[in-house]
Amino acid sequence: MTNGDDMQDLHASSRAAAIPPPAELVLDVRHLSVALTLGDETVNVIEDVSFSVARGEILGVVGESGSGKSITALSVMQMLPKAAKVIEGSIEYRGRDLLGLQESAVQKLRGGEIGMVFQDPMAFLNPLMTVGQQLREVLRLHGASKKDAAVRAVELLQLVGVRDAENRVDAFPHEFSGGMRQRVIIALAVANNPTLLIADEPTTALDVTVQAGVLQLLTRLRDQLGMGLVLITHDIQIVREVCDSVMVMYGGRVLERGPVEEVFANPRQPYTRELMRSTPRLDAARLRRLSTIPGQPPDVLRRPGGCPFHPRCPLAVDRCRTEMPPLARWQEQKQEQERPHDVACWRAADADAITLEPDTTPFQAVDAERTPILQIVDARVAYGRKSLWSRSEPNEVVKGVSLTAYRGRTLGLVGESGCGKSTLARTIVGLQPLAGGTITIADKEWGSARSTGRRELRRVAQMVFQDPYSSLNPRHTIRDILTEPLVVHDIVPRVRRDARLQELISLVGLPKSVLDRYSYQLSGGQRQRVGIARALAMEPQLIVADEPVSALDVSVQAQIVNLLADLRDELGLALVVIAHDLSVVRHLCDEVAVMQGGRIVELADSETLFTQPQHPYTRSLLEAAPGSPWAAAAAPEEGVA
Amino acid sequence: MTMNPSVDPAALNEEPETKAPRPGRGRYAKALRTRPAVASLTVLALIVLVAVALPFFLPYGPNEQGREALAAPGGTHPLGTDEVGRDLLARLIAGTRVDLLVTLIAVPIAAVAGTLLGLIGAVSPATGGFFQRVFEVLLGVPGIILGIAVAMAMGAGETAVIVAIVLITAPSFGRQARSSLLTQLSREYVAAAEVLGYSRVRVTFRHILPNMVDVVFVRFAMEMARAITIEGSLSVVGLGIQPPQASLGALISDGSAYLLDRPLYAMAPVVVVVVLVFCYIALSNALNKAVLRS
Numbered sequence: 001m002t003n004g005d006d007m008q009d010l011h012a013s014s015r016a017a018a019i020p021p022p023a024e025l026v027l028d029v030r031h032l033s034v035a036l037t038l039g040d041e042t043v044n045v046i047e048d049v050s051f052s053v054a055r056g057e058i059l060g061v062v063g064e065s066g067s068g069k070s071i072t073a074l075s076v077m078q079m080l081p082k083a084a085k086v087i088e089g090s091i092e093y094r095g096r097d098l099l100g101l102q103e104s105a106v107q108k109l110r111g112g113e114i115g116m117v118f119q120d121p122m123a124f125l126n127p128l129m130t131v132g133q134q135l136r137e138v139l140r141l142h143g144a145s146k147k148d149a150a151v152r153a154v155e156l157l158q159l160v161g162v163r164d165a166e167n168r169v170d171a172f173p174h175e176f177s178g179g180m181r182q183r184v185i186i187a188l189a190v191a192n193n194p195t196l197l198i199a200d201e202p203t204t205a206l207d208v209t210v211q212a213g214v215l216q217l218l219t220r221l222r223d224q225l226g227m228g229l230v231l232i233t234h235d236i237q238i239v240r241e242v243c244d245s246v247m248v249m250y251g252g253r254v255l256e257r258g259p260v261e262e263v264f265a266n267p268r269q270p271y272t273r274e275l276m277r278s279t280p281r282l283d284a285a286r287l288r289r290l291s292t293i294p295g296q297p298p299d300v301l302r303r304p305g306g307c308p309f310h311p312r313c314p315l316a317v318d319r320c321r322t323e324m325p326p327l328a329r330w331q332e333q334k335q336e337q338e339r340p341h342d343v344a345c346w347r348a349a350d351a352d353a354i355t356l357e358p359d360t361t362p363f364q365a366v367d368a369e370r371t372p373i374l375q376i377v378d379a380r381v382a383y384g385r386k387s388l389w390s391r392s393e394p395n396e397v398v399k400g401v402s403l404t405a406y407r408g409r410t411l412g413l414v415g416e417s418g419c420g421k422s423t424l425a426r427t428i429v430g431l432q433p434l435a436g437g438t439i440t441i442a443d444k445e446w447g448s449a450r451s452t453g454r455r456e457l458r459r460v461a462q463m464v465f466q467d468p469y470s471s472l473n474p475r476h477t478i479r480d481i482l483t484e485p486l487v488v489h490d491i492v493p494r495v496r497r498d499a500r501l502q503e504l505i506s507l508v509g510l511p512k513s514v515l516d517r518y519s520y521q522l523s524g525g526q527r528q529r530v531g532i533a534r535a536l537a538m539e540p541q542l543i544v545a546d547e548p549v550s551a552l553d554v555s556v557q558a559q560i561v562n563l564l565a566d567l568r569d570e571l572g573l574a575l576v577v578i579a580h581d582l583s584v585v586r587h588l589c590d591e592v593a594v595m596q597g598g599r600i601v602e603l604a605d606s607e608t609l610f611t612q613p614q615h616p617y618t619r620s621l622l623e624a625a626p627g628s629p630w631a632a633a634a635a636p637e638e639g640v641a
Numbered sequence: 642m643t644m645n646p647s648v649d650p651a652a653l654n655e656e657p658e659t660k661a662p663r664p665g666r667g668r669y670a671k672a673l674r675t676r677p678a679v680a681s682l683t684v685l686a687l688i689v690l691v692a693v694a695l696p697f698f699l700p701y702g703p704n705e706q707g708r709e710a711l712a713a714p715g716g717t718h719p720l721g722t723d724e725v726g727r728d729l730l731a732r733l734i735a736g737t738r739v740d741l742l743v744t745l746i747a748v749p750i751a752a753v754a755g756t757l758l759g760l761i762g763a764v765s766p767a768t769g770g771f772f773q774r775v776f777e778v779l780l781g782v783p784g785i786i787l788g789i790a791v792a793m794a795m796g797a798g799e800t801a802v803i804v805a806i807v808l809i810t811a812p813s814f815g816r817q818a819r820s821s822l823l824t825q826l827s828r829e830y831v832a833a834a835e836v837l838g839y840s841r842v843r844v845t846f847r848h849i850l851p852n853m854v855d856v857v858f859v860r861f862a863m864e865m866a867r868a869i870t871i872e873g874s875l876s877v878v879g880l881g882i883q884p885p886q887a888s889l890g891a892l893i894s895d896g897s898a899y900l901l902d903r904p905l906y907a908m909a910p911v912v913v914v915v916v917l918v919f920c921y922i923a924l925s926n927a928l929n930k931a932v933l934r935s
Contacts, residue, residue: 429836430836431832431835454838457838458836459838462837463836465829466829467829470828470830471829471830471832471833472830472833473830473848474852475848475852476848484837484839485837485838488837488839488840489838534837538837
């Protein structure tokens, strides 16, 4: 297998091999428009989308939520939800129009010549069937004999890098780790040697090191099977690393499209430029603020007229507001270039006004004396305990962690899923009892105090949650949500409450009008701001944020990261930020602790950790991150099992 | 380095105003406007109206004995008379009224008690667990046996029927509350409430309960249907509403002896029971769909 190979080598060689001779088009989508009917309204979720994929080509489709990227994929597979309908355009698969085919003919193609990989591996596998049964099923459905299917199932598992495939073929999905499950799904998708594979966010749910392996696997399969691959993702770093061509979608439209090298070297659409600029970079020194795109991606039902990006575009002129620019070949591209670089923008010629350099105001460390606010000494946390009913040993997840967080500073906690970082966060704010060690917050030891003094702890330490969708009560207005802590803890006298609400809401950069809305009427970024405002209502000295931006769109992530940094500086808060995204941590944190298997394996200030990682695990994390400058020494594909 | 042009951020923060339906309210109204719901509500309203108002217009009282026993339907006795000459229509209406009354007292009690006992687990896990075990035992005993036991212990009569219905239906509310509770507890807003230092009682009643009333409504309509059949089966074994008072179950039981000669005697109350049960189930389904849709 590809042990020792690194992604870039693999990529470079395959890209060279992929271009000549003039490759056969596997998928050719033209002027596709899909209408979605919601209640009484009908909107075009995607409009005039055209793209093609050749054999051996990887096309990256980038976009934020609501950009229409998944709908595009589903319409190719003819798997659109009932409410959605193709109203215009054609989808040709190897010269055959898929839209004109009978349902039975399409079924034959699906899982046969066209494979699809979805985001959530557990939801896609049948938990009651072994992976072998599931592989054999898809093989048999497409005409393999029983015996062949059995042999091929094992081969497929080997192909996707499952070790000990002969035995693992009889294992159930839950016996595989997340990354291995995703590999099994890929095995299912490529079981019948598809000529076209569509992967919708195949690595979003995975840890970085696992993600790197899966991406490598996809490129390798592309080379071995010569298939065309459509890779849908929100992460432009992944596109840059893996894809041959890229299509940038926003608000249901294609805004820019072309070969990866060209688009990334010379992006002409302001959105592409802003997206590249606002994606936090791992290889850049720590910044005071991340560049952001103001505003949020448009709601599907309330898309602006003209170019969908115009409300957020710094270059927008009147024409952009009324008329959608056509997707046309960038005028300055050399005509002899075989693959066109197309852009839809009235101001493409002036796009250089948006620099690609991140905001370069360097971070200035506050040299205030370091006042510790949180001290964790040898903390241990375990789930389950011996009782009359269960004899099993408690499962220790945090195995002796010592950390200190200081006023006005940010402590980052990184690690992969299952390393105990979230458990530690919950323990700090008192959601989990401590099994051993001590936690001292604001000179008071809280660890052992199960209930006494709890209310005081709440005033000192607050938490911001990961999922802004479930952390706000759907039955309460934002006003209710923010008033409740003030009432319960009697923080502000009744007459001043309204004033305090306004203060809180402006502190997190929201307009007053949100106060009377329900959480589901807000966008993800706005909800997360409400979550932060709610924590601030308690006037805490320490805020623990568990993956505060991982559920948000790229262009909104940077806004929240900046907001947290601003609040920390303005209010002198101590922040503890838990994240799996290293680039976010790098720019937000002063100190970073790397956790593995319930222990801290490395603790250093952010600059040192990212420039001179000491522990091998830290290094492997950095190497695996997309867009990482350390990728040259990337871990082997089978790095994590 | 170029300076970037910028967008006025203030212009982006305001979103166009949207109509803000309160979660739930509009949904129920909408669910109740669907065809099956409208039909069953209309029929239920009619039955209630008839049960309340019609007795004033009937020539005979339900316990008034006429001259002719087991008279054929027709004339002044549209459904005929029973074995002691009482007007069957008057008895049918009186029986329906008793059934509606008994179930409308018992099921709300069961709903409130069952739901609250199911929610106790949020405040005190041990107590909550205890009541769940009690519910499981009650669910394990067949309803009719439970009812017979209650009637034997308390003496048959309206009160016994009400207690029996409460004991039989409360466990389903309790189990239901428990499962909704576990769903809600796993949501992050509950953890947020805990970190914000809200008391468990507050979290339970202000945060969790409103998020689960939907399913209680659905279950309520369902259990109303079941309660009607419980009264019926208790009366069939003679432990329901006691004579001379009429009840649907008692009418079915008494009428079954004359099924061949006077089929309307037993069949009329059967039809009323079937219609009532059907209406409640249709209502429950409509509500359930509304809940699922959100």
